[in-house]
Amino acid sequence: MGAARLHVLAGALRDREGRVLLAERPAGKHLAGLWEFPGGKREPGEAPLAALARELDEELGIALVEAEPLIRVPWRYHERELLLDAWCVTQWRGEPRSLEGQGLRWCRPAEADPAALAPADRAILQALRLPPHYLISPAEVLPAERGAWFKQIGRAIDAGERLVQLRLPLWPREEVRGFAATLLPMLREHGAQLLLNADIEGAQMLGIGVHLTAAQLVALDERPLPLQQTVAASCHDAAQLSRALRLGVDFATLSPVAATASHPQAQPLGWTRFQALAEAAAMPVYALGGMAPAQGAQARAAGAQGVAGIRGFWRWP
Template sequence: MHVAAGVLVDGAGRVLLAQRPPGKHLAGRWEFPGGKLEAGEDTAAALVRELDEELGIAVDPLSFEPLIRVPWSYGERPLCLDAVIVRAWSGVPAALDAAAIDWRDPRDVDPSLLAPADRAILAALRLPEHYPVTPSDVSVERAATLVRAALARGERLMQWRLPSVSLAEARKGAAGLLPELRRFGASLLLNRDIEGARELGLGVHLSAAQLRELDARPLPPSQWVAASCHDADELAMAVRCGCDFATVSPVMPTASHPGAEPLGWPRFAKLAEAAALPVFALGGVGPHEVAEARMHAGQGTAGIRAFWRA
């Protein structure tokens, strides 16, 4: 089943959610409005029709911006959910086919209230285009200086990865950044340190080995959970563990892993399109490859050297 979802964004950055009515599958859950493609329709045409039928508005396809494609399965009901950002329409949205509608800031939406397939859409909305990772060969003090400089220039999502220092030192350094992170509304994910993330209220970035050991999400929805993935099996494990997003690497040749065979953009796109969560391209890419990553179904780019040089 192919479904189109419209992510209506108003001038204040709020998005429109619709509550599924009684008697329907997942009744009471909230979702992004839309519906099934009919025979001969593409995503844009289906969205124009569905938003007219469900909300009574006329949308402009020229304002559409692809966000994410989510493959999902509700038991024996597999579907492909194409989410599209909609920024222009005429008319006032009304709950013509929903129990209720509500405008919400994406940051304030509880993912557990959404239909499961729609949670990846919410994550894609919340996530930025960059995901810098701290250099592995620097001191805690130097890493903290780099993070503060990155916050000042606009980065809002970073990974705290310091394999050359003790766990206690790394946690202490991350704790020292909490005031700046809160002031900027930014997120820091601790590399592999689930307990440290729980203690400090931060996110965690899991290794592929950790994914194999987990059978449930290790943190509450208010804290990011990400994972390092390299193939379709690891991406499937990340979804099973309730991860919010993943990195896939290496996309291009990289000095940090000279013996690893790069995926290239076509193979990266195949993995990203089949993943039911946002995916960042990692390995041999930097902030200037965001457009390339977006063209190949990625959320954006992650990296080390290129981001801190910038």
């Protein structure tokens, strides 16, 4: 009989400047030299939040005041299975200090190097980086509407949206790339991310992210972009989510959660099935298919990073 899955708590301490605290694993420990979010093992019978409070007190000398669930990451290191249960810690008493010989440093999530983190902790970093909404451009947009859609995306960014996918199948690929290039200064000024749908070469050229199709997941043997450029993927079942994880995808959309007019033949997952798949995914997952921004809280309660969508997410004139 194998060993029981280890339940490990991790705290993403976030200060008023939006920085998070990372701890370096000391010499002599597994994954020594890599960075992680502070925390440790839950003792038998201990409530998760109580375990996190105890670990933060023992490691950093602080008293936990307020935290909320961030992401749960099932992971395997060699023969040991663990559940990395991450919480966003927004209030604490005391000044964090190294009590176990670990290095400590504060950094903004967008500036942290994923390659410097322990593999399981990279999903926590992505969850901190990603916003609650993922906007996808409507497939029927024509090249002649370029000016109108520059304004649409600008309005969305001004309204606080920070993650956009360009999915423009009616446009020549070079025109999509050119449009993306014109959008980048505005998006970068606001700290927003732009992903191209399926166009790996274009993403490489522009230094931005790519959203892989389900067909690309099957065809690829390795992550198509460096860790500094976001890779997302469209998934519809457990096998595709597992494949995305093996490729090192940063986040996925999982669909359809509900019935949609665009894919009437697709069987909806429903929230129960969505939650089971999302919680086993070991990466942030957006709920897609019949979603609207107002369903964000319901999606997060089901283990989602947030909600993704097309029509219901854009502000019309």
